[in-house]
Amino acid sequence: GQQLNQSPQSMFIQEGEDVSMNCTSSSIFNTWLWYKQDPGEGPVLLIALYKAGELTSNGRLTAQFGITRKDSFLNISASIPSDVGIYFCAGQLRGSNYKLTFGKGTLLTVNP
Amino acid sequence: DADVTQTPRNRITKTGKRIMLECSQTKGHDRMYWYRQDPGLGLRLIYYSFDVKDINKGEISDGYSVSRQAQAKFSLSLESAIPNQTALYFCATSDSLAGALDTQYFGPGTRLTVL
Numbered sequence: 001g002q003q004l005n006q007s008p009q010s011m012f013i014q015e016g017e018d019v020s021m022n023c024t025s026s027s028i029f030n031t032w033l034w035y036k037q038d039p040g041e042g043p044v045l046l047i048a049l050y051k052a053g054e055l056t057s058n059g060r061l062t063a064q065f066g067i068t069r070k071d072s073f074l075n076i077s078a079s080i081p082s083d084v085g086i087y088f089c090a091g092q093l094r095g096s097n098y099k100l101t102f103g104k105g106t107l108l109t110v111n112p
Numbered sequence: 113d114a115d116v117t118q119t120p121r122n123r124i125t126k127t128g129k130r131i132m133l134e135c136s137q138t139k140g141h142d143r144m145y146w147y148r149q150d151p152g153l154g155l156r157l158i159y160y161s162f163d164v165k166d167i168n169k170g171e172i173s174d175g176y177s178v179s180r181q182a183q184a185k186f187s188l189s190l191e192s193a194i195p196n197q198t199a200l201y202f203c204a205t206s207d208s209l210a211g212a213l214d215t216q217y218f219g220p221g222t223r224l225t226v227l
Contacts, residue, residue, distance in 0.1 A: 006154075031214075031215075033215055033216075040220075041220055041221065042116075042204075042219050043202070043218045045215055088154065090155075092214075099157060099170075102154045104153060
């Protein structure tokens with residue numbers, strides 16, 4: 001099946017640092033979503049992007065829908081310990097009947 | 113109260129046993145999904161349902177079956193559990209009325225261990 005290439009797989013950063021992660025694909029997506037999963041919980045939606053070029057912020061988080069419709073990035077500014085978790089990108093392929101394709105996740109560790 | 117609930121949250125069973133995982137939602141969404149999560153593999157779609165009378169296979173449906181008992185309830189069954197079905201299972205919902213703005217909302221997950 002269609003795969004999203006999410007990178008990096010893991011990150012170890014110091015509190016206060018900025019973080020950037022991204023997803024790329026060879027296919028065109030209509031929608032890009034970014035989720036965060038805390039240990040023992042289900043993924044929680046952080047940001048949804050619906051138009052090419054769209055740049056959306058949610059507090060310290062900023063995400064963009066790539067102009068080519070084949071990529072997206074998520075930035076976290078001034079990281080704090082509670083940012084720890086797994087971040088997933090997900091995309092809705094053009095013509096996929098609203099099914100989502102998920103990246104394999106980025107594990108973020110923040111050292112206080 | 114949570115919008116999407118899953119029961120049980122944890123289950124340990126033996127090979128060959130029949131297992132049912134249940135999902136309920138109060139969001140009023142018409143679409144429901146079952147995913148499986150394995151370390152390093154992300155989330156993979158098992159089955160999805162766009163309405164009470166609509167059931168569709170996802171990318172890894174072998175060994176699983178589902179039932180959409182009502183708009184708010186979607187259950188996943190393992191007819192004869194095997195050890196490689198040990199995983200985290202997530203239910204999700206979405207709203208077709210959102211159209212192009214459709215996004216999925218996840219339950220807290222069920223951790224299933226098959227011995």
